Amino acid sequence: MIVRPAEPADLPTLAQLWRTAWLDGHEGHVAAELMDARGPDHFAVHAEKYVGSTFVATGSEGQILGLIILGDDDGEVIQLAVDGSARGQGVGGTLLRSAEERFRGRHREAWLAVVPGNARARRMYEFHGWRDTGPATYQAPTATGTVDVPVHRYIKALAPC
Numbered sequence: 001m002i003v004r005p006a007e008p009a010d011l012p013t014l015a016q017l018w019r020t021a022w023l024d025g026h027e028g029h030v031a032a033e034l035m036d037a038r039g040p041d042h043f044a045v046h047a048e049k050y051v052g053s054t055f056v057a058t059g060s061e062g063q064i065l066g067l068i069i070l071g072d073d074d075g076e077v078i079q080l081a082v083d084g085s086a087r088g089q090g091v092g093g094t095l096l097r098s099a100e101e102r103f104r105g106r107h108r109e110a111w112l113a114v115v116p117g118n119a120r121a122r123r124m125y126e127f128h129g130w131r132d133t134g135p136a137t138y139q140a141p142t143a144t145g146t147v148d149v150p151v152h153r154y155i156k157a158l159a160p161c
């Protein structure tokens with residue numbers, strides 16, 4: 001598996017993978033207002049918006065297995081998504097570690113928001129040494145503004161290289 005920066009040619013694959021994985025992680029765990037704001041358009045528009053700060057994990061045939069979107073300004077992991085067929089093989093962990101390496105030296109800590117019901121993602125973050133700092137509210141962007149989403153905020157301290 002290699003991790004490389006995303007390219008514009010990846011966008012259709014990224015938007016589809018992100019949408020499917022997002023639904024897996026959020027359906028039944030977030031309010032209808034957020035679900036309504038997360039149609040296919042949202043993922044197409046935001047995949048394009050973030051393509052310059054997205055990294056992808058690829059398999060032996062060059063196929064995209066997962067993506068991670070980084071908020072370089074403040075050390076946020078904005079999104080992590082792995083294709084359903086590639087889960088449980090360390091792809092998510094590899095992407096998370098690559099994010100930590102990219103942030104190291106530029107931020108004292110990395111952070112992310114996860115909805116309380118996304119138990120699998122929370123287990124993975126804890127397995128990789130991220131710490132749950134407790135409940136918080138995340139302002140999730142929509143086409144018309146933001147929706148307040150109850151989340152848990154996880155952080156990881158980043159020692160200098």
Ligand SMILES: CC(C)(COP(=O)(O)OP(=O)(O)OC[C@H]1O[C@@H](n2cnc3c(N)ncnc32)[C@H](O)[C@@H]1OP(=O)(O)O)[C@@H](O)C(=O)NCCC(=O)NCCS
Nearest residue numbers: 021024025080081082087088089090091092093114121123
């Ligand atoms: C959460 C998510 C990113 C995890 O990705 P992943 O590639 O499956 O993650 P990993 O394989 O690194 O680790 C997940 C599991 O595999 C196990 N694992 C890790 N490395 C492994 C390996 N080499 N072989 C077998 N299993 C392994 C982990 O222990 C963990 O097990 P668990 O879920 O039973 O606790 C993925 O499930 C996903 O995309 N979910 C939907 C979207 C989502 O929820 N994103 C996060 C939003 S905050």
